[in-house]
Amino acid sequence: MATTDRKAATLALAHALSAAERGLAVIPLSRTKLPALRSPHRDEPGPAPCHGACGRFGHGVYDASTDPARIRALFAAAPWATGYGIACGLPPHHxxxxxxxxxxxxxxxxxxxxxxxxxxxxxxxxxxxxxxxxxxxxxxxxxxxxxxxxxxxxxxxxxxxxxxxxYLVGPGSRTxxxxxxxxxxxxxxxxxxxxxxLLRLLLPPARPPGPPVPEGTGRHGHGLVQFVLDAHAGQRNTRLFWAACRAYENGIGAALAAPLLDAAVHTGLPEPEARATIASAERMAGHRE
Known part of the structure; x- marks a missing residue:
């Protein structure tokens, strides 16, 4: 690697670690602004709904973390990275x-x-x-x-x-x-x-009510299921993953897994894909502390 590229990679990691200190989950990016790590499923036939459940890097924004050790491991796996992406929609800033x-x-x-x-x-x-x-x-x-x-x-x-x-390209990234x-x-x-x-303008229109939610999950559980039900084509998997992550982070993941699955299928997401997404959320929720 040329000296200039090494310097850019070192700076990118430093900026990424600084962003993580502010609670922003990050991933390494290449000079093209795309995730630096390619999908480990790229040569597998058919769709690959895995969002990190396989344990390997290369799942784009689903690799994002605020954990310094994980961030260093991500950048070590992508020494050509010259920038970093900041995942949107995650706590604490959402x-x-x-x-x-x-x-x-x-x-x-x-x-x-x-x-x-x-x-x-x-x-x-x-x-x-x-x-x-x-x-x-x-x-x-x-x-x-x-x-x-x-x-x-x-x-x-x-x-x-x-x-x-x-995700957003973080300041200090070189493209x-x-x-x-x-x-x-x-x-x-x-x-x-x-x-x-402005927030109201950013949200799509709501869908009709869907499957029931178990008692004991509270208003938050009902809200997460409704967010999945509100999904339109192109955002169903993303909404399901987000909602499942929030459910597991709040200790209601086990109780909410079935209603979230039913809600996702209600919007048209294939059941195997929905199950894989919920499983990925259960695993990935631990990386976003």
Whole structure:
């Protein structure tokens, strides 16, 4: 490895460990902004619903951790990594990324201002990450009982949302296009709470009620099942994994496994895939302490 690449890899690990100290779960990224570790299932026939239950690295955002030893192991397995990704939707911040792009013919900042005026919200002072192309990522925190899905251009052209199952390129990462940084005066800030009016715009419409939830799991258990029921195509697995992780973290995973499975199947997720996702969540919940 060239000296420049070694330096970039060392800096990426240092930035990743610093982010983890702030409670942000991270993974190594290559210069292309993609996860640096390839899937261990890439040569296996058919779909691979495994989200880390196999015990190997290479499951993208599902590898994300705040544990320094695990982060060092991830980067040791990917010595070519020159950046790091920050997983969204995980505690304690439940990060939501508002990606304001700079594509020709779009003015994402103006579109966001127009949305704010129309729906009566103000973007609070928060972390702002600058991209090599001139774009900006606004970091916001969401409620612990809400799953914000990923979307591209749904709010307005040039505005992408990074939510549960997605990740943001961390400041200090080096890519083929340059280095990600932070706006002056924002690096020390914590992600500000997402304005309720904006949060409502980020959530898809609710689905009809689904299977019953066992007594004893409380309102939180009912909410997790409903979040799975609210999933639409393209986000069903992500929502199920997120909800199952929260259930196991709160000590109600065993009681909620069957209702979550029923809810996922109700939305159209194949039962074997749903079972594998819940099993992965049970295992992965231990890496997010």
């Amino acid at each position: 990060l939501i990324g508002v990606d304001l792009d700079t594509k020709p013919g779009t003015d994402a900042p103006a579109a966001l201002r127009a949305l704010a005026l129309r729906h009566l919200f103000t973007i609070p002072e928060t972390v702002v990450v600058t991209t090599p192309s001139g774009g900006r990522h606004l970091w916001l925190s969401g409620p612990s009982d809400v799953v914000v899905p990923n979307s591209a251009g749904r709010l307005a052209p040039g505005i992408d949302i990074r939510g549960a199952g997605g 083929v296009h340059g280095v990600y940084g932070t706006d002056p005066g924002t690096a020390h800030l914590a992600p500000a709470p997402c304005p309720p009016a």
